[in-house]
Amino acid sequence: MLLEIKSLDSGYGFLQVLWDISLSVDEGEFVALIGPNGAGKSTTLKTISGLLPPQGGEILFAGDSIGGMEGHLVCRKGVAFISEELNLFVNMTVKENLEMGAFTVEDSAKQKENLEFVYELFPRLYERENQYAGTLSGGERKMMAIGRGIMSSPRLMLVDEPSLGLAPMLTNEVFKSLRTLNKRGTTILLVEQNVGKTLKTSSRAYILEKGKIVLDGKSADLANDDHVRKIYLGH
């Protein structure tokens, strides 16, 4: 088990958002976390990545407890988080952003390899290597953020709403790259609102509603589940 969450509570100050969440992700899996707006999907990812301290429960990553650990230490453990707001360094060039992504990687050969892989995955970024991240378009920003995540050679990648605000064509491209990444051996935990596409891409999924996990199972099974079909797929 690469990531294991046991009865996690989390939230912002007095406002508790997550109630007793338990989920697990295996090495090499592509797991999705879906649910309506405000269900606590992003909060889950933030808590795992250490940006938000948990209020209870346990988070185990590769057997070590990472609950309450600071964000940068979680990252050093091998967890990359691509947030909804992307959190790019807008006044740095694309290349510098990617280099910052590899901040935790000490081996320069490995850095170079990662960079080449990112450019291979997103040739557009290579074209804009020396452009400021702030001047990129929406789709490019997404690629930039994912690329930056890849740079740290993570074992687990948490991706938050990659399709938000993107044209369908670009969304497909992003999903495709995530799949490539997964095939290359990176475990992915994806949060999405585009349930149809997500269930097609992922191997397993959890459904989160009002801060609680209501359903989980193989993606293909869930796609045929009545509840899911009615609420998320609209048929």
Add this chain to the structure above:
Amino acid sequence: MASAAIEPTIDESAIDKVEQTIENTFVQKVVRWVFSAAGITICLTILIAIVASIHKGPYILVNTIITGGMWALMAIGLSLLFSVMNIAGFAHGEYFMAGSLTAYFVMQPIGKYTLDHPESFITYVGPLIAILAGTFMCAILGVITERLVFKQLRIRNREGWLLNCFLITIGLSVIMQNGHQLIFGADFKGILAYWDFPSVPILGVYISMDRVCAFFIAALTMVGFYMFMMFSTAGKTIRAVSQDEEGARMVGISVDAVHIMTFALSCGLAGLAGASLLFMFPSYPTVGVMPLYNSWFIIILVGFGNVAGSIPGGFMIALFQVLTRSYFGEGWEAVIPVLLISLILIFKPSGIFATKVRTVWDQ
């Protein structure tokens, strides 16, 4: 920190084309810069400096360049503190004071030694040692303040951070001023000169060796600072934190360590300014007030958190002050430049080189 909103996707290739045609040649780039707000003000400043120098004498230009550099150093530190940690420092003048105090105590024995051995190489190197000592002392002081005060606040209360920090720095300034007085007394602790050589004539204006050296120290530091920020990993992490703290955490940067580094750097720069200007500002408890005001004028003029803008800003403030002194008389430099900055603020409410990154300054 709020990052820029995600733009809706429109036809991206069209924008690319337009951008490419605009950014074609270097000359066109320069022309575009000249007609930007920053370009206009900088060109205008240079023009005014030249005209006034022809009218009143070259001392205006020389004076602007020489004092501007040091104010710019102070302002860079202040600006850095703001853009990385969102601390609007009011105690920066006190680090200036601490720098000059340390340099004074280091320079005392060195001065005595060189008096007996005027030919020794210490005559040339000694002052540099004093200045470096001042810088390091302030860097250490900065780290101590960060750990003892701001770290504590960050752990406990992040609400109203900007204002609370502002008030805390006011308190720090009061403490350091009076601490200096209690421990070292209120007398003026000054030196005669760092490098006691005859003045150098530049453009018909005589300038002491100390001033020339102070200018070169400022210039070198600025270049060094730029290199550090642009090309070193440490500098890049500082920039990363200033642009997006969450993002920095996500890529594994220890924000805590960056805060320490920033404080050390920022206070070190103030200490450097204080130490290198000791020949002009003897150390006493309230010596930092004027430099503090000047650096505040600068960062307000160029826009909060605009670190690079502090450099032209420093020269602009220096020019403002020289001009007011020359044309209105002594004492007015406290009034007219301030009114002018206020006027600029009315038309450019976030400074001339308004920053592209929106930080949380308006909370």
Add this chain to the structure above:
Amino acid sequence: MRTKRFLLVAIATFFLISFVAMNAGAEKVLKVGLMGPFTGPAAQSGNSIKNSLLMKLEEAGNKVGDYKLEIIFIDSQSDPAKATGAYVEAIERKGMQVGLGGWHSSVAMAVVDQAMKYKVPHMGGMGAAETITDKIKSDPSYKGYWFKFWSYPALETAIYFDFLNWAAENTKWKPAKKVAALCAEETDWGRDWNKAAKANLKENGWEIAMEDYTQIGQTDFYPLLSKYKSAGVPLVTITNTAAASVSAYIKQMREVGLKALPIVDGLGWVGNWYELTGRSSDGIIDKNVIFTPRSAPYQKKFEKLYKFKPAASAGGISYDAAGMFLKVLNRTLEKHGKLDSESIHEVMLSEMIPGKLTYGYDDGAIMMKEYKFTEEMYPDPVTDANHWFMPVIQYKGGKANIIYPREIAEMEVMLPK
């Protein structure tokens, strides 16, 4: 819990601090208030004043007859409002009966009202501005409650111009045009000084090219001096109470290469002026009280006790003021058999102001031949060569030398070509 503890600690500190030092003695005491700017920008002068006064009183064993002198410090903080508060508190709470010392004129202007209101005689203040004299003269009820130990600029600056006239006639110094540039600090003192200097200069056929007032604590005079240089003025004057400013002015004057004759009024107001200016002070003209051989023991003792050089003006004069004060106390005790505000005031009124009670070299004065007050001059001391007197001096090699009046001159005058 945290809140409770916080409250407890706060209350405890509060009471602890407020009840410290609230004792009163049963023996015969006279409570003497020492005023000066012990904190703030003029603290260096303030400490010179404080230490000198203390030294003189301690030399007398802090005793007059069977009265013990109890010292109360009043920190004027260079702020008239705060000084007034502290002064009143010293009178009301600590029972101060008589006051000594002082530095700023604006403080003196405010405090003199309190001295009068509470009938506490005060002497030895060095706030010199003419406005104080005018104020005290305007209302007889102030009489005898305030004695200045430094006379106002109009009385003092004349000697510079006597010297200039003498120099023009007797030396090779012949300015091409009689133009002067005046610079003073932006305070009551500076304004008064420039006013007096201007009147004197005009009377002697000089033109005023420029008149500038600099901020307190300003240390960058490059633009100003460059301006003077390009205007080619043969005479520049500056007066400034802040040592930092005055030393910066002198150093930068040398750097710029200004060839004018420099009158720097007040370089000697801090003891360590030579450490601040070095060789660049050579040739500077000043008018100041200077340490005579008579004051050597005082200087030595002061430096040993307080680890810095006393200033002739703030320190030396205060030392004498304390001496005169002791003399007044002794006389009061002799005459009335007791020491309190009323009897001291009576002696001041009946013996000091008419000039019967004076303090001079014979009594142990170290700075002036004689400190004397008269009905006409009160509250200022009598100013002439035999009483309160400041010669024109010129600095050379770290020493102040009298150059005018010529009868007592110690050195040939050095003048620019």
Add this chain to the structure above:
Amino acid sequence: MASEHEYYVQKKGIAKFLDYLCLTPLGAIGFLILIIVPLFPPFNQDYLLRWFILAAIMGAGSMAFDFSAGYIAVVNFGFAAFVGLGAYTSAITAVRWGIPLPVAMLCGALASALLGLFTGAISLRMRGMFAICLTWFIGIALMGLAIKMVWLTRGMLGLQVPYFFPSDVSNLYYWYPVLGLSLMTWFILKRIARSHMGLAFKAIGQNMDAAKTSGINPTRYRIINFTVSCALAGWVGAFYAHFIGILTPDFLHTAKTVEFLVIAYIGGRGTLWGGFAVAFPFIWFTEMLRSNFDYLPGINLLIYGLILIVIMIFYAGGMAQFFQYLVDKYKDNPTVRWLTT
């Protein structure tokens, strides 16, 4: 004094009158104590009265300061200059034209109000630090002008200001007017804060954008707030001038603003009464320190700075927050509830 928890009960008699004055019974008792205390030893000594008066002035000033800092979140960092402008205007009109002092004080308030109006108007487009700095710069410029305009202000020479009362009377003569002045400042500010305008202020202070979208015109309210705050500052300053008897440009210095600010923040921002209540012990405490440790000059300021830092780190809400905590703890006790509503 008035707690922020309003219990909506029908009030009768004295309670109704107090409510009109915006005083809670506790507040009224506090004021009564302040009225009576200086008549009895040991508080009837002139020096203690002087502290009381200074504290009341500082307290009233900090209320005016808090009105813009605590409500619309614009820290007027040039506050002392507005206080000083009132003081100078009052003194100059009184000296030049022999206007009776109460009228001169009104002139002072008017001058500050006008400058406040102007400042409020030009700082509109600015936010946070920039607005703070603009007010600060105006303060610096005013102080510079006070230094340079010697023909009017006598600059550093110090302007002699006529006293309210002959110089040989007890400070008690000043105490009651200043108490009345503070009560009036409180009344004016609290009435405004209670009206719908006060709500708008709070909305603007908390979230300018949200306020805009809910139909509040920030321009208008910000100007009104600033004008009122500055007018009262000028009014307090004018009284100060006629009490102290001398004015120097240092009166307009930023350090003076810091004094008001520290008191207002230790008291608790956004409460108005906090600053006033804290001013008395605070001024007393720092003066005690200064006079008991006079061999350590500056120790009072050092501790002053320490208190500020400690309060900001541990109790950003100031004493008012602590008071509220106590009230909430005992809110079931009927006496406490009656006293604080």
